[in-house]
Amino acid sequence: MKLLHRIALVSAMLLTTALGVAVPASASAPDSKADDAPDLYCSIYLPTGDEACFLTFEESTSWAQDTAQASSALSAGTESSALSSFLLARLYEDKNKQGGIYSIFGDGPCDNTGGYEWELDTFSATYNNEISSFQGYSNCDVKLFENISFNASPGATYGPYASSNDVGAMNDKASSARFY
Numbered sequence: 001m002k003l004l005h006r007i008a009l010v011s012a013m014l015l016t017t018a019l020g021v022a023v024p025a026s027a028s029a030p031d032s033k034a035d036d037a038p039d040l041y042c043s044i045y046l047p048t049g050d051e052a053c054f055l056t057f058e059e060s061t062s063w064a065q066d067t068a069q070a071s072s073a074l075s076a077g078t079e080s081s082a083l084s085s086f087l088l089a090r091l092y093e094d095k096n097k098q099g100g101i102y103s104i105f106g107d108g109p110c111d112n113t114g115g116y117e118w119e120l121d122t123f124s125a126t127y128n129n130e131i132s133s134f135q136g137y138s139n140c141d142v143k144l145f146e147n148i149s150f151n152a153s154p155g156a157t158y159g160p161y162a163s164s165n166d167v168g169a170m171n172d173k174a175s176s177a178r179f180y
């Protein structure tokens with residue numbers, strides 16, 4: 001699979017950051033064990049744009065809460081001192097919500113007004129042109145865009161929907177998203 005092949009390369013770099021371990025970029029040979037490459041669990045916290053990838057889903061989730069609290073500590077003195085992270089959506093590498101997961105977090109939920117509450121203008125390289133299904137959370141519906149920065153002229157879009165097991169013609173094409 002194309003994604004797994006690329007993840008083998010990307011994971012070495014990302015894990016270097018996540019674990020603070022000095023792993024040479026050459027640690028993953030381009031063609032070795034691509035089929036055995038693990039799924040990656042990447043999270044982005046939209047208020048700060050911080051992003052990180054992990055080998056376990058649990059780590060990717062606790063990272064988001066830690067990041068939200070660190071962010072609120074930095075802005076101490078303002079009205080909010082105990083910010084929580086809200087899971088807005090999970091975007092999946094494979095159809096039927098399988099494979100690696102790109103978890104999107106904000107510091108508040110979506111509401112029921114017409115417009116979008118959150119947006120992500122460029123997917124992580126790990127998940128760019130790889131998303132095949134998704135699930136919205138925190139009252140969010142997901143709209144996928146073929147191009148970065150929500151460019152729909154020209155460019156296909158899909159949604160907004162609360163959930164999708166198969167994004168059809170948008171399979172492995174999405175590069176940005178909004179959350180309604």
Ligand SMILES: [Ca+2]
Nearest residue numbers: 093130131132
């Ligand atoms: Ca895919």
Ligand SMILES: [Ca+2]
Nearest residue numbers: 146173174175
């Ligand atoms: Ca694309």
